[in-house]
Amino acid sequence: WPAGWRRRRRTRACLLLAWAGAALGPSRPHTWRPQGQGARWLRRRVLRPPAPPYGHVCQVGDPTLRARAAPVEPARVRGAEVQALIRALVRAMRRHGCVALSAPQVGVPLRVFVAEYPERLCAELPARERQARQVAPFPLRVFVNPAMRVLDARLVSFPEGCQSVSGFSACVARYQAVQVSGLDADGEPTTWQASGWAARIIQHEMDHLEGVLYIDKMESRTFLNLRWAELNE
Incomplete structure (x- = not known):
């Protein structure tokens, strides 16, 4: 300086x-x-800066994205703070047009994620791509203190992106099928067995709760800026 x-x-x-x-x-x-x-x-x-949970998605470099998220006390799931966090996650996920979001991505280091793949987003993909990637719609799902188990250990590699590494993508190898168990928004036990793209989404969000980003697991030579062609025009 x-x-x-x-x-x-x-x-x-x-x-x-x-x-x-x-x-x-x-x-x-x-x-x-x-x-x-x-x-x-x-x-x-x-006017003071905003406080978590944010309406925006934290970007790579934010320390919250690199910390292991803490578990939520089950008795607190139905409390005002956790319910406000869940609502904030769902709002941010839908506002930014993504299909899943974890609490660390809105600045809260707790083990919570939400996921939703509406039919309208599936329809934006060509039929051939949906079939190749095994993409299918699913309703809103909320997981508090999730634990994951691998059901099919075959590795499948496809490009994926992340709202916290905005504007980029890379190929990442993920397990073909997994099961995730935890508490739902009402504090009740819930389990989801998923394969294909839904399984990839679960693994991506579980990584977030461990302070891991997809760029830590990506095939580095496939890393690209989604606007590279536009920038060359």
Whole structure:
């Protein structure tokens, strides 16, 4: 860093905060909504940053994604905090158009994940691709404190992506069939036996709960930016 950067940074911060105070004014303290990157920095200082569970999906580099998630006390599953987490996960999953999401991905280091593959998303895939990848729709499923058992140890490799490594994909070898057991949103025992793409989704989310990302298991030469062709135009 160049000499004097700390002093310049403090001066700039003071000026910006002074401007923020003027912008807020005495009569409209809650209506100020600055725009842009500098304004985002300012909002975080003045209005405080958001708290987990986030509405956005945490990106690689966030320490929460690399920590082993803690189990949830069964008696707390029906409590307000865990129920709010489950709702936040479902909202974020649907908002971002993904088919599963784990609690660490919204900044909460607990062993919870949700998954849902609606028919409309399946219909977006060509029939040949759906058949090759064994993609089939399934309803919303919620797992708290999930445990996984391998049912078919054959390894199948296909490209997969992750909302926490946004804009990229790579081939990953996954077991053909697995069983996951845990508690549902009501705190009741639940079990799901899945094969094909659903089994891949389960394994991907179970990895998240261990602080593992698909890039740790990928075939590195298949790693690609999904927009590479667009960027060359």
